[in-house]
Amino acid sequence: MNIFVILKRTFDTEEKISVSNNKISEDSAEFIINPYDEYAIEEAITLKDAHGGTVTVVTVGDEDSEKELRTALAMGADQAVLISNEDLDSQDQYTTSSVLAAYFKDKEYDIILGGNVAIDNGTGQVGPRLAELLDIPHVTTITKIEINGTAVNIERDVEGDLEKIETTLPLLVTAQQGLNEPRYPSLPGIMKAKKKPLETLELDDLDIDEDDVEAKTKTVEVYLPPKKEAGKILSGDTADQVKELVSLLRNEAKVI
Amino acid sequence: MAKKVLVLAESRDGALRNVSFEAIAAAKEISGGGEVFAVLCGDSVQSLANELIHYGADRVLVAENEKLANYTTDGYFQALKQIINDESPEAIVFGHTSLGKDLSPRLAARLESGLISDVTGLEQAGENTVFTRPVYSGKAFEKKLINDGLIFVTVRPNNISPLEKDESRTGEVKSVSVEIKDLRTIVKEVVRKASTGVDLSEAKIIVAGGRGVKSEDGFKPLQELADVLGAAVGASRGACDADYCDYSLQIGQTGKVVTPDLYIACGISGAIQHLAGMSNSKVIVAINKDPEASIFSVADYGIVGDLFEVVPLLTEEFKKVLV
Ligand SMILES: Cc1cc2nc3c(=O)[nH]c(=O)nc-3n(C[C@H](O)[C@H](O)[C@H](O)COP(=O)(O)OP(=O)(O)OC[C@H]3O[C@@H](n4cnc5c(N)ncnc54)[C@H](O)[C@@H]3O)c2cc1C
Numbered sequence: 001m002n003i004f005v006i007l008k009r010t011f012d013t014e015e016k017i018s019v020s021n022n023k024i025s026e027d028s029a030e031f032i033i034n035p036y037d038e039y040a041i042e043e044a045i046t047l048k049d050a051h052g053g054t055v056t057v058v059t060v061g062d063e064d065s066e067k068e069l070r071t072a073l074a075m076g077a078d079q080a081v082l083i084s085n086e087d088l089d090s091q092d093q094y095t096t097s098s099v100l101a102a103y104f105k106d107k108e109y110d111i112i113l114g115g116n117v118a119i120d121n122g123t124g125q126v127g128p129r130l131a132e133l134l135d136i137p138h139v140t141t142i143t144k145i146e147i148n149g150t151a152v153n154i155e156r157d158v159e160g161d162l163e164k165i166e167t168t169l170p171l172l173v174t175a176q177q178g179l180n181e182p183r184y185p186s187l188p189g190i191m192k193a194k195k196k197p198l199e200t201l202e203l204d205d206l207d208i209d210e211d212d213v214e215a216k217t218k219t220v221e222v223y224l225p226p227k228k229e230a231g232k233i234l235s236g237d238t239a240d241q242v243k244e245l246v247s248l249l250r251n252e253a254k255v256i
Numbered sequence: 257m258a259k260k261v262l263v264l265a266e267s268r269d270g271a272l273r274n275v276s277f278e279a280i281a282a283a284k285e286i287s288g289g290g291e292v293f294a295v296l297c298g299d300s301v302q303s304l305a306n307e308l309i310h311y312g313a314d315r316v317l318v319a320e321n322e323k324l325a326n327y328t329t330d331g332y333f334q335a336l337k338q339i340i341n342d343e344s345p346e347a348i349v350f351g352h353t354s355l356g357k358d359l360s361p362r363l364a365a366r367l368e369s370g371l372i373s374d375v376t377g378l379e380q381a382g383e384n385t386v387f388t389r390p391v392y393s394g395k396a397f398e399k400k401l402i403n404d405g406l407i408f409v410t411v412r413p414n415n416i417s418p419l420e421k422d423e424s425r426t427g428e429v430k431s432v433s434v435e436i437k438d439l440r441t442i443v444k445e446v447v448r449k450a451s452t453g454v455d456l457s458e459a460k461i462i463v464a465g466g467r468g469v470k471s472e473d474g475f476k477p478l479q480e481l482a483d484v485l486g487a488a489v490g491a492s493r494g495a496c497d498a499d500y501c502d503y504s505l506q507i508g509q510t511g512k513v514v515t516p517d518l519y520i521a522c523g524i525s526g527a528i529q530h531l532a533g534m535s536n537s538k539v540i541v542a543i544n545k546d547p548e549a550s551i552f553s554v555a556d557y558g559i560v561g562d563l564f565e566v567v568p569l570l571t572e573e574f575k576k577v578l579v
C-alpha cells in the first residue's frame with residue numbers, strides 16, 4: 001500500500017508566545033511535529049505493518065522542517081519529502097494545499113493521512129482542500145480505521161457523537177485524538193532515520209508558478225489578548241468564600 | 257458595496273442551531289445592506305425556514321433530498337455547489353461546527369477561494385471586512401481579510417450576537433431540487449453520545465470537571481450545581497480518559513470549543529489544550545486544591561479548596577439566592 005502522511009512543523013503552543021512586528025516571534029520558540037500529525041504517522045505505520053507498503057511523509061516548509069521529518073522517519077516512516085516554501089512570499093491554506101496537490105498529481109497513493117488541525121494556525125483546512133484538489137473522498141476527525149482490500153471502515157468523532165462511515169480507497173483522512181498512542185522514536189530508530197531517504201523539492205521541480213499559488217487571504221494584524229487582570233483568589237473559611245463568590249458573580253460579574 | 261451572502265443553516269434534533277442565527281448576523285454585517293439568504297439541507301426541514309427569516313435572513317432556499325438526511329461531505333458538497341452556481345453569492349458564512357469544518361475547506365478548494373476559519377469577530381475597514389480569529393491555541397489573535405474574490409468564513413459558535421428575533425419578518429421560502437449523485441462516503445450509523453439537553457458549545461453556563469472529580473460519581477455534585485444554574489456539564493480530557501464521563505463532554509482543542517458567560521472549572525489543572533477550548537469564556541471560576549494550578553492564571557475568581565466541599569456549598573448558596 002502507498003501510504004502518505006502530510007505533516008506540519010508547528011510552534012509548540014505550550015511555550016510562551018510573544019508578538020513583534022505584527023508576527024508571532026519565533027525567537028527561542030520550540031518547534032514540534034503538529035501533535036495531531038503524530039497520530040497520523042502512528043496510524044500510517046500501523047497500516048503498513050498490517051498491509052505492507054511504504055510510508056512517505058511530506059511537508060511544505062523551510063529547511064528547518066528536516067528535523068521534524070527525521071523524527072517521523074525515526075518513528076518508522078520509510079522516506080520523507082521536504083517541499084521548500086522559501087520561494088513563496090505569501091502562504092495560506094490555499095497555497096499549501098495547492099503545492100501539496102502538485103506533488104501528489106503524478107504519485108500513486110492509496111491513503112493520505114493528516115492531522116485534524118494544526119495547533120498554531122488552527123484552521124483544519126489543508127486536508128479537505130487537498131482531497132478536493134485530488135478528487136478523492138475525505139473523512140475528518142477519525143478515531144478508528146480498518147482497511148480490507150479497498151473497502152474502508154471508519155469511526156469519526158462528530159462533536160462527541162460517533163459516526164461509523166464506509167468508504168473506499170484512495171482516501172484522505174484526518175486524525176483526531178483517540179486514534180492511537182503515538183510511539184516515541186527508539187534509539188535504533190533514530191540511528192536508522194539518519195540513513196533513510198529525504199528528498200528536497202523546490203517549487204520549480206513541481207512546475208509551480210508562485211503567482212498561481214499566491215495566498216488568497218492576508219493577515220493584517222497579530223496581537224496578544226489584553227492581559228487579564230489577575231483573578232481574585234478568595235480567602236476566609238470555605239462557607240464565606242462560597243457566599244462571596246455567589247455575590248461577586250451576581251453583583252460584580254453579573255453573569256447570574 | 258452591497259453584497260449577496262449565503263448562510264448555511266444547520267439543524268440538530270429537528271431544531272436550528274444558534275450558530276446559524278449568529279452566522280446570519282455576521283452575514284448581515286458582511287452584506288453591507290445587500291441580501292442575506294439561508295440554505296437549509298435535509299430530508300424534511302422546510303418547517304424550520306421561517307425562523308431563519310425571523311432572525312434576519314431575507315429568504316431561504318430549502319434543498320430537500322433523502323440523500324441529505326444525514327450529513328455526508330459529498331451530499332452537502334453537491335447541493336451547495338449547485339446552489340452556489342445558480343446564485344453566485346459574493347460571500348458565504350458557515351458555522352465553525354463539525355459540519356462546517358468538514359465541508360468549508362473542500363468547497364473553498366473547488367471555488368478556488370480563500371477561507372477564514374473560526375472567526376470570533378468582524379468589523380468593516382473601508383471597503384473590506386476584517387475578521388478576527390484566535391491562533392496559537394487561543395494565546396493570540398489575528399485579523400485577516402480575503403484579498404479579493406469570494407469572501408468565505410466560518411464563525412465560532414457563541415461569539416457573534418444573533419439579531420433580535422422578529423416574528424413579524426417575512427421572506428420568501430423556496431424549495432430547490434438538488435441532484436445528488438454518488439456518495440463516496442456512507443454513514444452507516446451514528447452513535448449518539450452527547451446528552452440531549454443543553455448543547456455544550458451553545459451553553460451560557462458550563463460546570464466542568466477534571467481528573468480532580470475522581471470518579472463517575474464525583475460528577476454528581478457538579479450535575480446538581482448545573483441543574484440549579486440551568487447549566488451544561490463539561491469535562492477535561494483527563495476526566496474523559498479516566499472514564500469518569502463520556503468523551504462527548506470534552507472541552508478543549510480536541511473537544512468542544514466553548515465561550516459561555518460563565519465557566520466553572522472544578523478539579524481541572526488548566527493544560528493549554530484545555531484552555532484552548534474555554535479561555536475566551538466571559539467569566540471563569542476555578543475551584544482547585546492546588547494554588548499553583550495554571551487554571552488560576554485564566555480565572556476571574558478562584559477558590560483554593562476541595563471541590564467536594566466547595567461545589568455542594570455553592571449549589572446550596574445558589575438555591576437560596578435564585579428562588
Ligand atoms: C513564509 C510564510 C508565510 C505565511 N503567511 C501566512 C499568511 O499570510 N496567512 C496564513 O493564514 N498563514 C500563513 N502562513 C502559515 C501557513 O501558510 C499555514 O500555516 C499553512 O497553510 C497550514 O495551514 P494551517 O496552519 O491552518 O493548517 P491546518 O489546515 O489546520 O492543518 C491541518 C493538517 O494539514 C496538514 N498540513 C498543514 N500544513 C502543512 C504543510 N505545510 N505541509 C504538509 N502538511 C500540512 C497537516 O496534516 C495538518 O495537521 C505562512 C507560513 C509561512 C512559512
Ligand SMILES: Cc1cc2nc3c(=O)[nH]c(=O)nc-3n(C[C@H](O)[C@H](O)[C@H](O)COP(=O)(O)OP(=O)(O)OC[C@H]3O[C@@H](n4cnc5c(N)ncnc54)[C@H](O)[C@@H]3O)c2cc1C
Nearest residue numbers: 466467468492493494508509510511523525529530545563
Ligand atoms: C494533542 C493533545 C490534545 C489534547 N486535547 C485536550 C482537550 O481537548 N481537552 C483537554 O481538557 N485536554 C486535552 N489534552 C490533555 C491535556 O494536556 C491534559 O492532560 C488534561 O487537560 C488534564 O486534565 P485535568 O486537568 O482534568 O487533569 P490533571 O492535570 O490531572 O488535573 C487535575 C486537577 O485536579 C485538582 N484536584 C485534585 N483533587 C481535587 C479536589 N478534591 N478538589 C479540587 N481540585 C482537585 C488537582 O490539583 C489538579 O490541578 C490534550 C493533549 C494533547 C497532547
